[in-house]
Amino acid sequence: MFSPLLVVYAGVALSAIMIAEAVYLLHAGRADRRNAINRRVRLQDNKLTQEQVLIQLRKERGLDDGAMFSLDGLRALRTQSGIATPLPRFLAYSSGAAFAAGFMAVWLGLPLIAGLGIFLIAAVAFPVIVLRFLRSRRHKMFGIQLPEALELITRSLKAGHPVPVAISMVAREMADPIGTEFGIVADEVTYGSDLVTALQNMFSRVGHEDLPLFVTAVSIQTASGGNLREILDGLSQVIRERGKLRRKVRSISTEGRMSAYILTAVPILLACSMQVMMPEMYGSVIDEPLTWYLLSGTIFWLILGNAIMFKMSNFKF
Numbered sequence: 157m158f159s160p161l162l163v164v165y166a167g168v169a170l171s172a173i174m175i176a177e178a179v180y181l182l183h184a185g186r187a188d189r190r191n192a193i194n195r196r197v198r199l200q201d202n203k204l205t206q207e208q209v210l211i212q213l214r215k216e217r218g219l220d221d222g223a224m225f226s227l228d229g230l231r232a233l234r235t236q237s238g239i240a241t242p243l244p245r246f247l248a249y250s251s252g253a254a255f256a257a258g259f260m261a262v263w264l265g266l267p268l269i270a271g272l273g274i275f276l277i278a279a280v281a282f283p284v285i286v287l288r289f290l291r292s293r294r295h296k297m298f299g300i301q302l303p304e305a306l307e308l309i310t311r312s313l314k315a316g317h318p319v320p321v322a323i324s325m326v327a328r329e330m331a332d333p334i335g336t337e338f339g340i341v342a343d344e345v346t347y348g349s350d351l352v353t354a355l356q357n358m359f360s361r362v363g364h365e366d367l368p369l370f371v372t373a374v375s376i377q378t379a380s381g382g383n384l385r386e387i388l389d390g391l392s393q394v395i396r397e398r399g400k401l402r403r404k405v406r407s408i409s410t411e412g413r414m415s416a417y418i419l420t421a422v423p424i425l426l427a428c429s430m431q432v433m434m435p436e437m438y439g440s441v442i443d444e445p446l447t448w449y450l451l452s453g454t455i456f457w458l459i460l461g462n463a464i465m466f467k468m469s470n471f472k473f
């Protein structure tokens with residue numbers, strides 16, 4: 157017999173599904189709007205002038221810090237990583253993480269000297285590892301966007317726009333990281349810098365290996381003339397082919413990297429398993445000085461083996 161209660165249940169279920177879909181579509185729409193706009197345009201939406209936007213972006217990228225730090229390599233790495241956190245604050249965060257790692261090692265039973273060594277190593281390694289990872293991720297996204305940006309500039313040149321206007325169009329239409337970077341170029345040209353110098357500054361900020369091709373093409377066209385539209389059209393094709401070859405080489409060398417991952421994880425997992433199943437096996441010799449010499453040698457050879465395997469599977473061209 158048909159029950160009205162089933163209709164109520166069906167209505168409640170249908171309403172819940174529709175509400176969930178509405179929430180999802182609302183969130184997806186907001187995410188699309190966030191992704192469709194870059195950092196420079198968001199600052200312009202905050203009623204800042206073009207000069208204030210340029211100053212803010214340069215400050216976030218660490219380009220106006222003066223000579224506060226002599227760690228030029230770390231400052232350049234931080235700039236190319238794209239993070240907006242000031243370098244002193246970032247070093248404070250990484251030092252705090254290193255202190256936590258050393259404290260955790262001492263709390264787990266390691267000698268104080270071992271905890272101090274872990275703290276010192278982590279305090280030096282953490283900032284470099286994190287910044288290199290962020291730079292690599294940013295370079296990957298920039299490399300994907302660069303051919304699209306060159307094609308957008310080419311289409312703008314075909315429509316009769318000058319080069320600075322075409323670059324500013326990239327700043328308005330494309331997302332980060334390339335949108336903000338080209339926006340800084342457009343702002344620097346607006347406030348008196350020549351185009352070649354602004355592009356060279358962008359290469360210093362980004363450090364992507366394909367950018368010198370673009371900078372050189374614009375420099376040659378500025379100095380001796382020529383059809384920049386055809387040059388950029390061919391350059392975008394060259395960069396796309398380089399990207400395809402780079403991804404193909406990376407897929408071929410996956411076996412070497414996976415071997416390094418596995419060979420690194422096996423001894424660590426084995427040691428953890430033995431510590432859980434037979435804690436007395438390591439506990440009886442943990443206080444012996446020879447144990448720490450052997451562990452240090454093991455870690456050293458493990459790191460050296462990984463470095464060699466990654467060097468063999470990493471191709472630069």
